[in-house]
Amino acid sequence: MSNLIDEDISTIQAKYEAQKIAFAPIMFQAARVLRDSGILNLVKKNRRKGITPEEVANDLGISIYGVKVLMEAGMAMDILRLEGGRYYITKCGFFILNDRMTQVNMDFVHDVCYRGMFNLEEAIQTGKPAGLRELGPWKTIYQGLSSLPEKVQKSWFDFDHYHSDYAFPDALPLVFKRNHKKLMDIGGNTGRWAFQCVEYSPEVAVAILDLPGQLDMAEKNIRENGLEKRISTIAIDILDQSRSFPEGYDAIWMSQFLDCFSEDEIVSILKRAYAAMDNSSVLYILETYWDRQSYEAARYCLIGTSLYFTCMANGNSKMYHSKDMLRCLREADLVVEEDIDGVGISHTLFACRKR
């Protein structure tokens, strides 16, 4: 946490930082429109000689007034730099424009979270995702995923896949060095991990457990790829604590899954996993913990994502500190055999056995 602004910060700087927070929603929208209107791209193209608001207005057919309020906001945010009447793009501006992670985060925050986050206070008080009603009448977002408006759904899945999939290539050899033959993917969603498993290991068969709605998409993918013999699906509501998990799998896989639950629910899930394991089974947990990050940017994103869970997803889950997860594992009598940070940069892989 070396880069944190510490108490040596001047009072003037602290007051400035406070105003950045106070005006944050307005500046967020300005940054997004700078990106989506083409202004940021045009400034980038003219990065050597700079560009005036008048030239931008002429080129893009946006009013000079609109261009000015947006570009001045861009300057205030340091995504643009004003010098001798001409605007230039900054490094931060490049990330807003071209970095896939930043794009995915910004679209997710705007399309999925923005309106609902107005209700954060109510979500904290009630323990319910009080912002979700802005998207639809569901108890949690998981019931609504398959019926979200197209743009919102795209932003949700882009975010979800971006932040989990890039760890899979690193994780595959760490899992299959144990030569698993039968793997159960709990919360397997549309099957992205399962498909990579059967491609990586010719011997493994994978069962995906998830809500019926998600499995519709997974089953379609399985059929289209002719993989019915190697990938199967099991519909289950994980939150129904009376539902035990099927036995007979030598590996259980949970990727970015437990962060969708409260600590009590995590313990219940882990206890049911324990009951389904024998002494040679391995439980893999692939997660991002905010205390295990090398980059402050990653920690910031994870902690911001927690509030999405609070206000939009289900009201009671979050991106955890690794110690929280280790405590839950102990309560379920599981021991961590391997603890590997830096999987796909931000992820941590726990390989666990029955105590």
Add this chain to the structure above:
Amino acid sequence: MSNLIDEDISTIQAKYEAQKIAFAPIMFQAARVLRDSGILNLVKKNRRKGITPEEVANDLGISIYGVKVLMEAGMAMDILRLEGGRYYITKCGFFILNDRMTQVNMDFVHDVCYRGMFNLEEAIQTGKPAGLRELGPWKTIYQGLSSLPEKVQKSWFDFDHYHSDYAFPDALPLVFKRNHKKLMDIGGNTGRWAFQCVEYSPEVAVAILDLPGQLDMAEKNIRENGLEKRISTIAIDILDQSRSFPEGYDAIWMSQFLDCFSEDEIVSILKRAYAAMDNSSVLYILETYWDRQSYEAARYCLIGTSLYFTCMANGNSKMYHSKDMLRCLREADLVVEEDIDGVGISHTLFACRKR
């Protein structure tokens, strides 16, 4: 503009700054709820020994889950600092909690702007305040001010008064050194400047020009203070360009008024002021220009406020660069006789005469 992050910023830092923008609306709401839930105040009270999330949850009756997601967000934003499992308030946190300007800005952004800012792109494209429909069915916010929901109205007036009134004590001697007897306050709103004038100068009479709705509030104040003989009101829609201004005033006053109009409208207003002036009349313009600020925090607030005008107020006005205003004055054949920065810290006073 000495404190701007320049191109020496590292790529890692630029990526972090981009994520702060990408998650800005979420973090804004977390900061606000940290303040309004009492958490920030409790952390401040325990600023010597720090406080754990568990202690906060017990003391305030908020779930430990809710406390954790909020305090972790507070740490990510650097309004809290985590050390040895205990949280401490930072200088920025003090501003979020106790600084009146920061409070007023944050309430204004949440209550007045937050929901509507979702529509910024439409506002830029159409030149209309596309976010205003979230508050009511008005063409501009000025028609709706007197019928806004109470909390929204309070946040609007708190913001408006905070950012203009503190300059009045500095401005009074600068105006009344000329011993004006008849002053016309164009856009005088609820009469706050007029009341200070008649108190400061025993000889002056003030006429307030504004929309009928605003004058209702002004007239009530006048009656309650028995000032009918010294303060009068004149109802006028300034945007009706066929309406000339009354003549016979030796001073015309416009405080934080012209920023509510487009440049074309400003020129029309200034030309009508010109027509109402004789060779000895003085036109005073008290404004905040973003290029005239000593503090980046002030510049940031002004530029953020521009986007409120774009999306919520009227779709075509902004906080101007001083050169924009000087150009409008030239077009109306007015010359700046005095140009005084630093009035009440952020304001600039122009005293103008006919050319």
